[in-house]
Structures are given as C-alpha cells and as structure tokens.
Amino acid sequence: MTDASGFFAEVDDLVLARARRGDADALALLYATFARPVYTLGCRLTGAAESGEDILQETFLELLRSLPSYRGDGAFGSWLRRIVVSKALMRRRRARVRSVEEHREFSDAAGAWTPAPERRWQLAFDLERALARLPEAARVVVWLHDVEGLTHAEIAEAFGRSESFSKSQLARAHDRLRQWLVPERSIEHAPDDRRSAGAARR
Amino acid sequence: MHLTTEDLLALRDGEGAPEHRRHLLQCPECARRLESMTELSSELRDLPALEPPVGAWERILAAQRRQQRARRVLVWAAAAAALLVMAVTAGLVLRPEATTPSRLPDARFNDIADLMNASRELEMVLRSPSLRSPVLRPAEAARIVALEDQLALIDIQLVTAGDGLPRSSALALWSDRVELLDELVRARGRFDGEGKFRHATDL
Numbered sequence: 001m002t003d004a005s006g007f008f009a010e011v012d013d014l015v016l017a018r019a020r021r022g023d024a025d026a027l028a029l030l031y032a033t034f035a036r037p038v039y040t041l042g043c044r045l046t047g048a049a050e051s052g053e054d055i056l057q058e059t060f061l062e063l064l065r066s067l068p069s070y071r072g073d074g075a076f077g078s079w080l081r082r083i084v085v086s087k088a089l090m091r092r093r094r095a096r097v098r099s100v101e102e103h104r105e106f107s108d109a110a111g112a113w114t115p116a117p118e119r120r121w122q123l124a125f126d127l128e129r130a131l132a133r134l135p136e137a138a139r140v141v142v143w144l145h146d147v148e149g150l151t152h153a154e155i156a157e158a159f160g161r162s163e164s165f166s167k168s169q170l171a172r173a174h175d176r177l178r179q180w181l182v183p184e185r186s187i188e189h190a191p192d193d194r195r196s197a198g199a200a201r202r
Numbered sequence: 203m204h205l206t207t208e209d210l211l212a213l214r215d216g217e218g219a220p221e222h223r224r225h226l227l228q229c230p231e232c233a234r235r236l237e238s239m240t241e242l243s244s245e246l247r248d249l250p251a252l253e254p255p256v257g258a259w260e261r262i263l264a265a266q267r268r269q270q271r272a273r274r275v276l277v278w279a280a281a282a283a284a285l286l287v288m289a290v291t292a293g294l295v296l297r298p299e300a301t302t303p304s305r306l307p308d309a310r311f312n313d314i315a316d317l318m319n320a321s322r323e324l325e326m327v328l329r330s331p332s333l334r335s336p337v338l339r340p341a342e343a344a345r346i347v348a349l350e351d352q353l354a355l356i357d358i359q360l361v362t363a364g365d366g367l368p369r370s371s372a373l374a375l376w377s378d379r380v381e382l383l384d385e386l387v388r389a390r391g392r393f394d395g396e397g398k399f400r401h402a403t404d405l
Contacts (some may be wrong), residue, residue: 006251012251013381028259031259031262033261035254035258036251036252036253037251038254039252039253039254039258040251040252044249049252051261052252052357053254053255053258054263056254057258057262057265059261060262061262061265061266061269064262064266076319096386127245127249128249131246131249139389142246143246145246146242146246146247147243147246148334167208167211168208169207170205170208170211171206171211174207174211174242177242178238178242179237180243182238194307
C-alpha cells in the first residue's frame with residue numbers, strides 16, 4: 001500500500017482516545033495531521049479547489065460525528081480516506097443527476113493548450129490541469145488506483161460497479177493524459193487507442 | 203497488432219495474460235508505452251500536496267456547532283410535540299382549570315399583547331450588530347445555546363397550540379419567552395464588538 005498522499009501518518013493511540021472523547025486539542029492535532037491529505041485528495045478527485053474545501057469540511061464533520069464509534073480496525077488514515085472517497089463519489093452522484101457532463105466529457109477532449117513535456121515544473125503544472133480536465137470517473141479511478149494504491153476491486157466497490165468498469169476508466173484516463181501531455185506518442189497507436197476508448201465507453 | 207491500454211495496464215499491475223507478456227518482449231513500441239504509463243503514474247504520485255485554506259478548521263467547528271444546535275432543536279421539537287399530544291389526549295391543555303402556569307406572569311405586563319411587544323423589542327435588540335459578535339467563552343456559548351433551545355421549545359408550544367391555548371397558559375408562555383429573551387440579551391450583551399462588557403439596558 002502506497003502512502004503518496006500522506007494518509008498513513010502515524011497516529012498516537014492516546015491522541016485517538018482523547019479525540020474520541022471530544023478533546024479539542026486532540027481533534028485539532030488530527031486535523032493538523034490529516035488536513036493536507038484530505039484536502040489534496042478532495043481536490044484531485046473533484047478537480048476543483050472549491051469542491052476540495054467542501055469535501056474537507058464534510059469529511060471532518062463526519063469524523064467529529066463518527067469518531068466515537070470508530071473501533072480502530074485498520075489504519076486510522078485508511079478509515080478517513082474511505083470517508084473522503086465516499087464524500088467525493090456522493091458529490092459526483094448528485095452532480096450527475098443535475099447535469100449531463102458524462103455525455104459531453106469526450107466531446108471537448110481535443111487539446112486547446114500546448115503541453116511542454118521537456119520542462120519538469122511545466123509538466124507538473126500541465127499534469128495538474130490535464131488531471132482536472134479528465135472525465136470525473138476516469139479522474140477518480142486513476143487517482144485512487146495509481147496514487148492511493150486502491151485495487152480495482154476496492155474501486156469497483158466504492159463506485160458500486162464492476163471491476164471491468166474500473167479497469168476501463170483507468171485505461172481511459174491514461175489514454176487521455178497521454179494524448180494531452182505527449183501528443184506525438186498518441187498518434188503512433190491510434191488504432192489501439194480507439195479500441196481501448198471504445199471498450200471504455202461500453 | 204499492438205496491445206491495448208487496458209492490456210498494458212494489467213501487465214504493469216502484475217496481471218495480464220501470458221501471451222501479452224510474450225508480445226511485450228517482442229514489441230519495442232508496446233514496451234515503450236508501458237514504460238510511459240509507469241512514468242505517468244510516478245509523476246501523478248509526485249504531484250505536490252495542496253495546502254488547505256486558512257481558517258478551514260474554525261469553519262468546520264462552527265459548522266459542527268450549527269449542526270449540533272439544529273439536532274438539539276429537532277429533539278426538543280419531537281419531545282415537545284410528543285408531550286403536547288399526550289397532554290391534549292389527557293385533556294390537560296385545553297381545560298383552563300387544569301392548567302397550572304409554570305410561574306405567575308410578570309406584573310409589568312397586563313396582557314398578551316404587551317408581552318408580544320416586549321418580545322419583539324428584545325428580538326430587535328438581539329438582531330443588532332453589536333450583539334452578533336462571536337461568543338468567546340465556552341461556558342457563555344453553552345448558556346446561549348441552552349437559552350435558545352428553551353426558546354425554541356416555547357415557540358413550538360405556542361405555534362402548535364395556536365388559538366386553542368387558554369389565556370393563562372398563553373400568558374405564562376409569553377412571559378417565559380420574554381424572560382428568556384431578556385436573559386439572552388444579557389448573555390450576549392456581555393460581549394460587544396470590542397469585547398467590552400455592556401448591559402442590555404445600556405444598548
């Protein structure tokens with residue numbers, strides 16, 4: 001299990017016990033330890049800073065509400081991360097009811113900006129932008145799988161979908177990111193890309 | 203025929219069919235794509251963590267207090283409604299002779315209209331900007347929440363009973379309401395915008 005986003009920082013049992021009893025200092029310490037991973041994950045999954053702050057708030061409100069019933073099974077960060085993912089997916093479900101974003105996600109995919117893969121700082125900036133621009137399901141899956149280290153089975157469970165859904169969304173994300181970030185490479189395998197994108201849409 | 207992105211990602215994750223693995227050994231293009239996918243994942247992991255907005259924790263705690271207050275009012279409302287239903291069923295509320303006010307109405311007020319006016323005036327005072335400054339002491343905040351809960355309970359009784367409330371009970375409830383509002387003004391009045399003590403009568 002990777003800890004690229006900091007969810008597996010060590011938490012003292014005593015701090016957890018105090019936080020469970022509502023101790024303000026212990027709760028503030030938990031916030032100080034996990035605010036960045038929670039906010040970062042919220043922003044990455046939703047692709048927007050405003051939504052990231054909403055998820056930060058919703059997650060810590062849930063933590064304050066549910067901490068007394070947290071039994072300590074598994075890592076605390078893992079429990080917290082599940083809350084973030086669940087909040088992000090809940091927002092996605094609400095948004096899907098309101099919009100038809102999923103249907104237009106590929107229509108505006110042709111790049112409107114020029115990537116600069118030679119420069120690393122530029123690449124990070126481009127990668128941030130490209131990630132935010134991905135269709136939501138593809139963005140959530142690629143982040144949860146490639147960065148947070150969740151398996152396809154775990155992602156499928158979170159989405160309430162099949163593992164093949166998770167795999168096809170991951171392929172979709174990689175195809176798009178590669179196309180946007182390294183355009184010359186995407187041309188080389190055009191037939192396979194189409195096959196993969198077709199499979200993803202199914 | 204080259205491997206699909208899904209095939210390559212499966213190989214990257216240590217899965218994938220043996221024939222795909224064999225293909226990879228013979229196809230430099232697919233091997234290069236697999237390498238670039240691995241690189242991409244590594245670059246994603248290297249993206250910097252983001253700093254939460256300043257003051258987010260304070261906003262979370264404030265939202266928690268609002269939620270707790272809303273939940274308490276709901277519990278009070280449910281309890282009050284249940285009690286009222288029981289009281290009405292038992293004929294206690296609608297029979298004036300059976301109703302005992304919690305205490306005698308304030309002698310300053312002769313009728314309900316006076317109490318309603320006093321209520322309105324106190325509510326206006328409570329809405330004044332100088333009384334809306336944050337309460338800093340936990341004990342004061344808890345007292346204000348308790349007063350607001352009691353106020354909500356009285357409002358529920360007044361609204362639920364409506365015109366069917368006997369005059370003596372209505373007088374007692376309105377009198378209690380005025381007293382609670384007065385206490386609320388005094389509780390809030392201790393901290394004005396500059397953190398100075400100010401009594402309600404001075405406002």
